[in-house]
Amino acid sequence: MGQAVANIQDFEHEIVGYPLRPGRDVWEDYLSDLRHRLTADKGVFLVAEANREIVGVLAGYAHKAGDCLVASEFDRSAYISDLFVQSERRRQGIGTALMREFERTMLAKGLHWMTVCIKSKNKTARQAYKNYGFEDYEVILTKRLL
Numbered sequence: 001m002g003q004a005v006a007n008i009q010d011f012e013h014e015i016v017g018y019p020l021r022p023g024r025d026v027w028e029d030y031l032s033d034l035r036h037r038l039t040a041d042k043g044v045f046l047v048a049e050a051n052r053e054i055v056g057v058l059a060g061y062a063h064k065a066g067d068c069l070v071a072s073e074f075d076r077s078a079y080i081s082d083l084f085v086q087s088e089r090r091r092q093g094i095g096t097a098l099m100r101e102f103e104r105t106m107l108a109k110g111l112h113w114m115t116v117c118i119k120s121k122n123k124t125a126r127q128a129y130k131n132y133g134f135e136d137y138e139v140i141l142t143k144r145l146l
């Protein structure tokens with residue numbers, strides 16, 4: 001899993017650049033944080049295998065945003081924190097299969113909405129999520145202070 005975390009980070013680092021840190025510098029801290037989040041609230045860790053090899057992973061859990069302005073069933077959503085498919089295995093439906101299984105599992109756990117946060121420059125992931133049925137909801141804007 002450490003390798004998967006580093007791979008996702010390096011992939012996003014390549015397309016986004018600053019402020020993302022290289023995978024080798026972050027994977028240990030991220031993994032220990034993820035372990036807590038996965039055990040905290042309906043955590044799910046899915047693995048896709050082919051020929052006894054891990055070709056894709058999805059980690060997610062119930063996330064409460066704590067926003068009193070939205071309906072409570074929306075505020076506590078099934079959040080995809082990590083999704084990664086090995087580069088040579090992409091476009092074969094593995095990402096979609098992982099999302100479908102996550103949706104099925106979280107619906108059975110009583111959740112009604114799925115959320116995911118992606119970097120704007122990650123067009124591939126955006127297309128994959130949109131293809132699955134996700135819609136844009138919120139945008140975070142940033143500007144360096146001058």
Ligand SMILES: CC(C)(COP(=O)(O)OP(=O)(O)OC[C@H]1O[C@@H](n2cnc3c(N)ncnc32)[C@H](O)[C@@H]1OP(=O)(O)O)[C@@H](O)C(=O)NCCC(=O)NCCS
Pocket residue numbers: 008011081082083084085086089090091092093094095096097117118122124125127128129131
């Ligand atoms: C995003 C990701 C998980 C998709 O996994 P995948 O197994 O390739 O996805 P699927 O094969 O199920 O593709 C589903 C749909 O997404 C879209 N899609 C996927 N890759 C695409 C690409 N390179 N260009 C355009 N559309 C793409 C297509 O609509 C595709 O359906 P189609 O092949 O029938 O046209 C994979 O590209 C990946 O691991 N990316 C790096 C990590 C990452 O960005 N993770 C998401 C951040 S949380």
